[in-house]
Amino acid sequence: MIKKIYKKVFIFTVVATVIFTTTGCGELFFGYNRADTKQALDESYTFPLKEKETITGLISYPTASEPDPNKRAIFERLEQKTNVHVDWTAIPSDQWGDKIALQMVNYKTLQDFVFSGGFSDSNLLKYADQGVIIPLEDYIEKDMPNLKKVFEKYPEYKTMVTATDGHIYSLPWIEQLGEGKTAIQTVGGMSYINKKWLDFLKLEVPTDIESFENVLQQFKDHASEIQAEFNIEGSIIPMSCIVNNGDQDPAILINGFGEGYGDADKDRHIAVTEDKKVISAATQEGYKEGIKWLHKLYAKGLIDPECFTQEWSTYVSKGKSGRYGVCFTWDIANIDNLKDWVPLPALTADIRNITPQNGSFTSGFDRGRCVVTALAKHPALVCSWLDQMYAPIQSPQNNWGTYGEKDKFNIFVMSTNSKGEPMLKHAPLGDVSPVEVREAQSVGGPLAILNEYYNVYVTVPDDAQYRLDWIKDIYTPDMNTKYVYPNVFMSQKDTEEISNLLADIKAEINTKKSDWIMNGMSDEDWNEYIKKLDAYGLQRFLEIYQSYLDKYFEALGQ
DSSP, X not given: OHHHHHHHHHHHHHHHHHHHOEETTEEEETTEEGGGHHHXXXXXXXSSOSSOEEEEEXXXXXXXXXXXXXXXXXXXXXXXXXXXXXXXXXEEGGGHHHXXXXXXXXXXTOOSEESSOXXXXXXXXXXXXXXXXXXXXXXXHHHOHHHHHHHHXXXXXXXXXXXXXXXXXXXXEEEXXXXXXXXXXXXXXXXXXXXXXXXXXXXXXXXXXXXXXXHHHHHHHXXXXXXXXXXXXXXXXXXXXXXXXXXXSOGGGGTTSTTSOTTOOTTTOEEEOTTSOEEEGGGSHHHHHHHHHHHHHHHTTOBXXXXXXXXXXXXXXXXXXXXXXXXXXXXXXXXXXXXXXXXXXXXXXXXXXXXXXXXXXXXXXXXXXXXXXXXXXXXXXXXXXHHGGGSTTTHHHHHHOOBOOTTSOOSEEEEEOTTSOEEEEEXXXXXXXXXXXXXXXXXXXXXXXXXXXXXXXBOOOHHXXXXXXXXXXXXXXXXXXXXXXXXXXXXXXXXXXXXXXXXXXXXHHHXXXXXXXXXXXXXXXXXXXXXXXXXXXXXXXXXXXXXXXXXXXXXXXX
């Protein structure tokens, strides 16, 4: 026992020594001398550099794609353009969550910047408070003209990335495709129905819960006929999904129950009422009745029994075998094919409504995409290089893929716009999965694609265009919700409190959702659930979100 205690004290002492080492020149943390900040800011760089420089970066990559970032055409061209070599440490995306946390406290191996961090607000503020990452607003002003221009054009993004202490600790990912209620992010997981099966059985696309349930039943009752007609191997699955799994969750089906809030925010389970009040969507009567209805479908054998446990790969594999009648995802082309499927419109239950996703009215936005660490000896060089990601013709490539790779499928061909200037033109995808191609070529990271870039620097992706059309024509007319919760940047104290509260609240909501869809729910179960959420601090959780919503509307003069 004594040995164990000594070991823990020794480890703490070593860590403390590393973190709080000081020198005569000022505080030293992770090799970054904070007294040298002005010297670092005075540095400036023009590309291409006369002599090659090397910086270090940390990045994730899809497991089935090229693991060496420097073998991707995008980074090869950037090195030629800038004369900056990046010594990458690449982590498979399925291991990122565990390994990035260890990397961020490893002062011996931490890189100059983290390119594809995806950091939560809580982590951003924690690392900022510890001095692991550095403020960037001065570098943005001096060394990042591309990003600076984006912030000047859309000041809301600068506001959204600025912490309550006035500092900017991260570089964002911004993707505009549509705006307001027509933005591509308003609906994440769409519900799709197999039009080929409907036509075969002479059925119409359902528009309410009764006709939807009937269609699923017809799929089940005529399974053997469907199998024979379309030569399907494996059993017919009237409806498949992955419960509590983002875009694959069936939450969009229950928007029409009760008050019509549904549960579009699958991370925080919040919504905003017409009188600007923040509520828990997962405690409303409509949610309760919607979950009961999903259990009814499950009990009748109309929902995939693997919907609570299957992985993405299994879900896709069954879809590509042609076994689904209804499924849920961002883009049906990732599951099956476009020609045989159509989006399922809002289903009328008590009312007819589609609740847009929170934050979607300001388009796609990730605040914690990229950070510069305190280990960077030349942060101005790092920021200058990272600013290249915000160049109008570079951002689309980082986001979707590139052009001109030999013997490979390319997302783009280099073309010209109406003025004869260079423009990336999307190549037809054909039967190729958009996800697979993009994972092979794109690099992600910080970037900005603005609506005004389309048909000037880049064409709209075909899969984005048809999705935009679906949202505008099928979903926007039923978006009766006036407000969505905006992207706000909370203080460290409130972020930590929200994070702690959400851990229990989200676990309880997700656990009960799965249990009730599978096994059903009684009024006693529901009442006990509400009591538990209140005991976990739900009211305080909503109170914090309300305070920031009030400040947001005050800032807008509303």
